[in-house]
Every structure is written in C-alpha cells, then in structure tokens.
Amino acid sequence: MHSRRRLGPSTGRGVVASAAVCLALVACSPGTVSIEEHDLSEADRAACEALVADLPDTLAGETRTEVAPDGGPGAAWGDPAYVLTCGVPEPDDYEPTAECSVIAGVGWYVTEDQLTDLSEDATPIALTRTPYVEVRVPADYRTEGIDRALAELAPLLQEHLDEGVPCL
Template sequence: MTSSHRPFGLPAAVAAAVLLLASAGCSASGAPASVAVPGPPAEEAALCQALAKELPGTVAGLERSDPEPGSELTAGWGDGAIVLRCGVPRPEKMSDAKAQGVSANGVRWLLERPEGSGPRFTSVYRETYVEVSLDARFEHDAGPLADLAAPVAETVPCALEPECS
C-alpha cells in the first residue's frame, strides 16, 4: 500500500489544475461588491430613482459596476471602490458639533472614517440622505464627490434652502 499526498487521490497534474481553477473562480477582482439596500419612505425612494437615472458611467476614472443585489437605491464604480447608497438613515454623527464636512461642487457632505475602511460621506441639507463609501485608495481624496455632486444637486432637492445655495 502506498501513501499519496495528493488531494482526493487525484493525479498531481489534475489536482494542480483543479486548485488553479478554484482559485481563479474565487477572485474578487471581477466580483461585484455586496451592500445593504436602504429602505427609505416612498417619497425619498422616488428621489433616489431619479438620481439613479442621472448617475455617471464613470467616477474618478472608474467604470460603473453596480453592487449586488441590484437596486435603484445603490450604485458602484470600480468593483466596490466607490459605492453610493441613496435613502440611508440620518447618520448619528450629524448631530456632533465637531463633525467634519466637505463641499464638492455645491453639495455638502458629512465625513466619517469608519474603522477598517476608507472614508464615507453622507449628503447634508437634502430631502434624502445620499451616502458615498470610498475604499482606502481614496483615504485623502474626496475627488469622486465632484463627479457625483451634479446628479445629487439636480435630483435631490435642498431641504434647508439657504444652506444649499
């Protein structure tokens, strides 16, 4: 009786081919991101549907690749590098007087830095909240917000008029 170190008794060449194919099939580079779909009230969902129709095909040079599950409330670019969710709940941090924010092409955003990921921005002073999560390569770059500001401004009305002008 001979001992074999090959998985499941397969010949070495077949085992190597199976392992190679399995690892290629598990590659995350072509897989769409997975995100939680928000559940806003109907009026806010209608604003998000209008926004979905105006979103660009590229953001920060990255091609559109929407996350799973597919929804008019979510969008993505660069296989999860940039993920937009529309109709999210108001972030708790928005009540913090020390919260940081940025402005991009006339749209103001709350900046949050979740542990273990890139920055997250949520629109402020709008009739629904739009959240944009960026991966670590955008740690010090809010540039993608510039590409998303015009569609947000056009489709999500200002809730506090002097703040949006």
C-alpha cells in the first residue's frame, strides 16, 4: 500500500508531484550552485545526463540558475535554490519498511524530522526511480512550493529513469 503523505502543509487540494535525485549542494559563487558528483556507472551517468538536459527552465515558478561544475549531474532554480542532484546513493537511514510519499507516481523518501519541521530544508529522494535523485528544498518553499516542484519533475523522472525500490 502506498502512503499518500504530503511533504508540505495540508491545503485541502490534492497536488501530485515527482522529483529528481539530488546531491548535497553548496553555493560556490553568487548565482552559482555547486553540485556534488558521485561515482556512477556508464548507464547511470547517461540517464542522469539525459534527465538534466531535459529539465525545465522554471520549477515551481523559480528560474533556473547556474550550477558548477557546468554539465554536472543536476540543476538549480531560484534563490534560495531548489537543487536537484542525480545519482545520489541510497540514504544511510533508509529501511525497506520506511514510508514514502507518492507524488505523481514517484515515491519520495523524507526523514520523519524533515516531515514534521517545516522550518528546516527538506531533501526528498526519489527512491522509486533509479539512479536516485534528490531535491533539496529550502525551508522558504516548504509551505507552497515543495509538492508543486516534485509534481513538475515527476514526468521527467519517469521518462528518463528506471524503476527503483518500491515504497510502502
């Protein structure tokens, strides 16, 4: 059975979303976001490159910004930035019995503390698609943009990435 938990606050409207795998990112210079790269197989690297090349110019109303390295496995939108990283490892604290939120057909794993504290950044990881994609969502966007952003990303994740682990 799939959990239908919302990642943002409950608004009474059913928003569906999907996401892409992101890595931990830090800002490097004004307007540029740094994306950490992980060791990937040739097939995973090709899938990530195709996904990143197809990502939109805007996400949840925010404009795409520069990332470093140029051509890296991710993208960023806004300031503070939503940051998507493709090819991240499975989270250390993930257990096969963990619940995830299914948004627009993609299952996102979020730690319980991130679900309950909307004042903190959230880093949902799309475990039902592989290679895994993580999206760092700044606390500024938790009340309005998180579900919208993940929903906008879902069709691209489904198009470019393989099936991952199932969600409970």
